[in-house]
Amino acid sequence: MTPESSANSAPLDRELSLRLHHALTCGKEELFQVMLDPVMEVLGASLRNPSLDENHLLALLGRRDLTEELLRTLSRHDTVAESHQLKVALLHNPGTPATVSLPFLPHLYLFELVALAELPGTTPDQRLAAERAIIQRLPTTPLGNRITLARRATATVLDALMKEGDVRVVEPCLGNPRLKEASVFQLVASPRASGESITAVARNPRWGNRPNLKGAILKNPGTPLPLFGSLLPGAPVHELRDLAASGRLTGERKRLVAEELRRRGL
Template sequence: MSERAEGNLEPALIQRLHRALTESGDELFTLMQDGSPEVLRAALKNPALGEEHLRALLKRRDLTEDLLKAIHQHKAVASSHRLKVALAYNPMTPGPIVQSLLGQLFLFELITLCYLPGVTPDQKLAAERIILQRLPTTDLGNKVTLARRGTSTLVGELLKEGEPLLMEPCLANPRLKEISILQFLNGPKGTAETISIIARHPRWKTRPNLKMAILKNRKTPPVWFTLFLPPLRRVDLHELLASQRLSPGQKKLVEDEVRRRDR
């Protein structure tokens, strides 16, 4: 670029900087799309700059870390929950700032953050940790929604609670892992009702490991032995007989199946 061309740019930049400091209303919204970080930083000093202007600015995905730090320090952010959310959701916001904002977000805002493109593993882990800390005081209705939308970590923890009303939404969550169900079946919270919910669920009822875990649970109703034992391999039947976890009635059902096959 020639010196003359460069000189022609300077007055234009000066004019934009002046506008950034003095404009208001719709003109200020237009300036939020300016490509110059200097112009945007100048706009942060404009007394007419309000929450809506900053929210429009935070929708951009090309902001520098320095500019985002300056936005975080703006007085409007301290009193605006929506600005804190917008700042936390911007993928270019520095990690330490996001971490400082997480504790101020609502439950489902944290869930949304977990799935945002660009969220780091550390930020996701921190959001999950805050949600887990809030679970004891979260009402059942929100837990049901959380069971449907939660990450694998969150839905696994909800399953462990053993609440019958949470079972179906947890089991239907595509992020639920089989290991979480095995941990539940091997834990103390299972009941005849919740075990039966797992045993009849179309997604999980055919899993061999889950079938064995169901059959090894003392609280499993007899009907599931009637349905699950006939297709089992003989080696699996002997594994069940060797288990110390079966009730006497359950063990008799397994022995009856072994005798039936022997005949």
């Protein structure tokens, strides 16, 4: 290092040393100002300040420019370990890497997981992990919460809710704009689908007129007979012929299909 460069860096080193010392020793009120410092080293020093509390860390985690290294250090801090609010704030910070956030997911409440999955800054890995955590809890989730979840959930969670087949949950799922046709198709094509759930799909203004879904409803032996009969006049000829040849349909359904074919002169 030249004498000139040494002279230029000396004031900077002294300034940084003073800021580091201040971060380590200042009082509670001053520490809030330290949380705004642009240098990560200073922020790291502040984590060892005896006056540090939950409110300081909440202010720090509200920043969007924290490095992964600092966020990892934060995740190991005793105050974070003891605070539910700080765990949520850590997970909501877009810079938190998945390897840090995943172990904290079991500590979140159901709708905190939902909020995390919907958060714009959430990475695909974090979103997938949150969705898996939600789905794992579904068997023990009360009906009222599953209904609320059906109105808010992401497509992956909706798919799991639809597979349950409970019409009380299916109906709010059908109104969720994130629901995919593939999830609805799986429901109406399933031999485990209840007549009530199939009817809810058929009567839904968004889903009831989709050709693929109508076809699946007609092929499902669990479709209520009145609904089956009401769909036949609108069915394409090839579907009627497939139904007539199907081994899944018997009795009155076969008769109704044959009658519709005769009505069309086929």
